[in-house]
Amino acid sequence: MSNPKRPVPAYEAPGSRPETARERAYFPELARGLAISAGHFLRNLLWSRDPSPDVLHRRGPNAVSTVQYPEEVAPYPPGYRGMHRLVPREDGRPRCVACYMCATICPAQCIYIEAGEYPEDPIEKYPVRFEIDELRCIVCGFCVEACPKDAIRMDTGTHCKPSYDRPSIVYGIDRLLKGPAVSHASDVWFKREGSDPPPEADPHPIPERGR
């Protein structure tokens, strides 16, 4: 049946080897298999798991390397886009000025914004509502690219938690605004306090013509 000249394909298991006498005796092999199982059992029973938080590189006496999700989460590879966050300013307000660039470019149309007006702030416009429907979001990152104010980033390293109902996956400002505050030298609030020009703004003020 077997043709020695026929090359054995890689997917064919080598089953044509004749069984040895020891294998034919059955019990020694049975005992050897039980010994392997018992060895793994005792090893996992008597030694603890590798406590390293780097779950992908756990070694150690304990052979169980399963990631205990959701208590443990495997880290994303570099370059992976995690979930959004709205970047706060130093004062805790969002950097977002509700310019709708992200909502405009979003191919999944999952961003909803309503703009409002700060009464006293050098930037008058802010988002009253900023909602991302994470069920519709395809995590493409276009919103981050489009944002002119560095107000939305995908650097959280997390993903959207599952839920039993849809409304709780629509994330509002309360859940999106998190993470370290960010400032740039070009930010307007470094130049002025409010909407009025600062007193030193006019280098050539018209002098008062008092007597």
Add this chain to the structure above:
Amino acid sequence: MPDQPNVPPSSAASAPSGPVAPKPESPAPAAPQPPKAPAGFVNVEIDGRPLQVKAGTNLIEAANQLDIRIPFYCYHKKLTIAANCRMCLVKVSNAPKLVPGCQTPVTEGLKVTTNSPEVMDSHRAVEELLLYNHPVDCAICDQAGECKLQDYYMQYDHRPQRPAQPKLLRHKRKELGPTIVLDQERCVLCTRCVRFMKEIPGEPQLGVFGRGNHEYIDIFPGQELTSRYAGNTVDICPVGALLSRDFRFKARAFYLSQAVSVCAGCSRGCNTFLDHYDQVSYRYRPRENDAVNSAWMCDDGRLTYHRLVEKRALAPMLGRVGAGKPAAFAEAVATAAKRLEPFRGKAELAVLVSPQLSVEDLLAVAQLAKEALGASALYEGGLADGVEDALLLRADKNPNRQGLRLVAKAFGLELRPFQELVDAAEAGKLKALYVAGAEVPIDEHMAAAVLEPIEVIVTQAVHLDGLAGGSDVLLPASPHAEDDGSFVNFEGRLQRFERAYAPWGESRPHWALATELARALGFTWRRASARAVWDELRDRIPEFAQVDWSDLGPNAIRRPGIGLAPAAADARPPGYRERPVQLKARPPEPIQ
């Protein structure tokens, strides 16, 4: 769409392709001579293309006729020439330096160059200068998307700003008055607003203060910008300096679609664009029509868009105030017909019609009143008179009173003032009332109290205020933004408006409600659109007998296959969002 009043009559057919060729009575001459222009017209050459144009036309308008767009900020067709923005500098053959196109009239044989490197560099330099102190805060600017600074930057400049000294800081949010807020940093000092306030309403409330780099637009000390026409300064501001406090931060301009509409705020009927997005109206903008409103509209009319979105009746209701409950549409119509049935043809039945309805609505309602309800008169409702001025605003706050008069006359129905309805109701002569349009000229609570003893009140109403609360059957109607139709203004000018979006909720146009009511009363009327109503009934009005639906516009062509009510967002592809507004005859639509 630029008007072309300056095209000579002899060359009207071939104006874009060049002057009319001389009659070939002789063999062609060796050297082509420019053809003699008709009296009052001159030959010019713009970018090598010949043009015959009326003498005295400025270069911007002349080039416009050849579809050559000279950039400008301060020039406005309806205002005086200031020539202070220097954006429209072009090269002409009779001057050593570049000249402003807005200020320079055409002369015989003038050669104009608008695209040479010298001119393009001038455009670029002016644009860079205007952006020198501009804050470039497009992200929070309401003008972004319709801003000339953005357009011309992309077209002529398109390079990073050169490092310079820090930009001048000025008032970023100065509330000039009840309607307008000014951002002095964004201003390019074109003075269009100053000239407008001085020349059109004649209320010079704005001025230019300071000198040189420190100039700024402002109101005079201790005064406010209180003019009724101040909203026009927002429209004509080429940048985001003057902004409407009502529209501020409500929507981005690049999201809005425009529908050709007519202001329903008074009987002037100013031609407008209605800007809307996702089935919500956001603002009116004036549309140029020299016969009616030039290029302006009043602030009172601008704010009437609120009536399109606020306090709307969206579902049929059965029962009066307190006991009213929503009902299915068919049930409400059947109930209305059943309650009105015993009063058909009797003097105890009155019909109240509002001049807020379009001509098509009124035709269907009048036919229902005359033929189905057997009425002999219509009571005239509508809003009470208000202020009037010499420019645009009319005292009559209803857009279609002339149309109501024409329709009533056509159906042989007598028009009676609202006071007679009040008198008849107080005398106990009325037992049933059919209302089309619930606006009344007296206080609404007083009117509801007067009409309360009437046994049966069937109301078609757009809003939940007015008489709507006191009716036994309320049928929700849609306002003029949600259907095609026409108004007749106080001069008798028939003006068509177009549907911006589909009716809200379960509301339907008045003509559809009247038709449904007639069908419930045993008639077999069938109408699919306002146009069907017009085609069926316009012959009854001798003044309209010759007017075809297609002749009236609206000037935009509705494209097929694009739904008017996109669900989540305005998902129209590019080119469908901004409809070109052109006065084109379109083929008649098939009547369904």
